[in-house]
Amino acid sequence: MLFGIGMAVLLVVGFVVGAIGSRMFGGETGQPFVPQPEIHLPPQPIFPKTLRYSALGLEVGSGDAAHAEPERTESTGAESSSMEADHADEEAHGEPLGIMQFAVTNTLMSAWLVSLVMLMFFIGAARKPKVVPSRLQALVEIIFEGVLSFSVSILGPTMARRTFPIVATIFFFVLFNAWLAIFLIPIYQAIGYGVGGDHGFEIKAHLLRPAGTDLNLPLALALISFVFVEYWGFRTHSFGYLKKFFAFGDILRGRPSGIINVFVGLLELISEMVRIVSFTFRLFGNMTAGEILVVMITFLVPFVATQFVFGLELLVGLVQSVIFAGLTLIFLSVAVSHEEH
Structure with a gap:
């Protein structure tokens, strides 16, 4: 009962000090508890x-940052500060890197952080295996058996064991990227680089940001799949x-029905290439939308209301990892069992 009362109080307090409550009860001068977030889509x-x-x-x-700070702090006046803030906001989004830039x-x-956590998690569980497993070893064994059983149900036992390392890596990498971003989102949002202003230090670039919100990562996973x-x-x-894609056999034999086979093969080729696009934007869209939703809910109604979104994002991360690995298995099953009809 005390826990429920505490959560209810925090929910009300979060609404009052959030962006909506501050505007409702504080008038034009109402300042929300959390500063207005900046959404940067490019990494x-x-x-x-x-x-x-x-x-x-x-x-x-020439790019010497030592001279940049004094020039920003020398100017005074509301108009100059506003122009500099607008310029900083515009530049903070950055331009795409050149071909030769890294x-x-x-x-x-x-x-990299997700990869390190995965290695620590799985190596820690398998480093000293026991007949009577520890909790961590039992958890990892249950997860592996679940993923392997899922693969066997689609590919069969022999093919599933051959392809399991890649499929399991895709599954766990997507899952850990999604879940670690949720568990560490306060740290993700609190550490970064920025500039000093009238309202104190303002973060313009976060040190860490969920990798799934970068289009490059979903595209890389889609290409691997x-x-x-x-x-x-x-x-x-x-x-x-x-x-499967270039069915010219009947055409070369002089059969008019071969035109249909050529057309169907062309559709198969297009659908095969479209998989890259669908894989990429499905994962990128869901991860980016979830990140924006968490940040905006924290700004509008901080504290308790954000926890409901966290729970939803944990489910979305699991669903996306299952979909990505599952579709890879299905497409693999179609590829290895293909027969000419």
């Missing part, structure tokens, strides 16, 4: 320092696998 460079300063609008002249972005840092499926298609059927 932001963190290292090297010169690219980060350029993305934050701090680079002046930068460590906040999403890449997050992907695509190449993986095509590899097993060629390995199983050799060059006969191409008959």
Whole structure:
């Protein structure tokens, strides 16, 4: 009862101090408890320092950031401060990197962190296996058996064991990226680089950002899944696998019905390539929308209301990992069992 009363009080307090309540009860001067968030869709460079300063609008002249801070703090007056703030906001979104430029972005840092956590989790469970497993070992065994059983139900036992390492890696990488972002979102939002202003230090680029919100990661996973499926298609059927897409046999034999086969093969080829796009934007759209929803709910009604969104995002992360791995298994099953009809 005390816990329920506490949550109800926090819910009311969150509504009052949030953006909606502040505007309702504080008038025009009402300031929300959480500052208005900035949504940056492109990933932001963190290292090297010169690219980060350029993305934050701090680079002046030759790019020496040591001269940038004094120039920003020398100007006084409301109009000058407003112009500088608008310029900083515009530059903070940054421009796409050039072909020859390389930068460590906040999403890449997050992907490295997820990889490290995965290695620690699974190596820690398998380092000293016991006949009577520990809790961590039992948890990992249950998860692995579940993923393997799912693969066997689609591919059969032999093929499932051959392809399990790649499928399981895709599943766990998507899942850990989604869940770690939810569990660490306060840290993700609190650590970063920025500039000083009238309202104190303002973060313009976060050190960590969920990797799934970067279009490059879903695209990379989609390409891995695509190449993986095509590899097993060629390995199983050799060059006969191409008959699925280039069915010119009946045309060469002078059969008019071969036109239909050519048309169907063209549709198969298009659908095969479209998988890359559908895989990419399904994962990217869901992860980005979830991140924006969590940030905006925290701004509008902080504290308790955000926890409901966290629960929803945990479910979405699990669903997306199952869908990504499941579709990879289904497409793989179609590729290896293809027969010419």
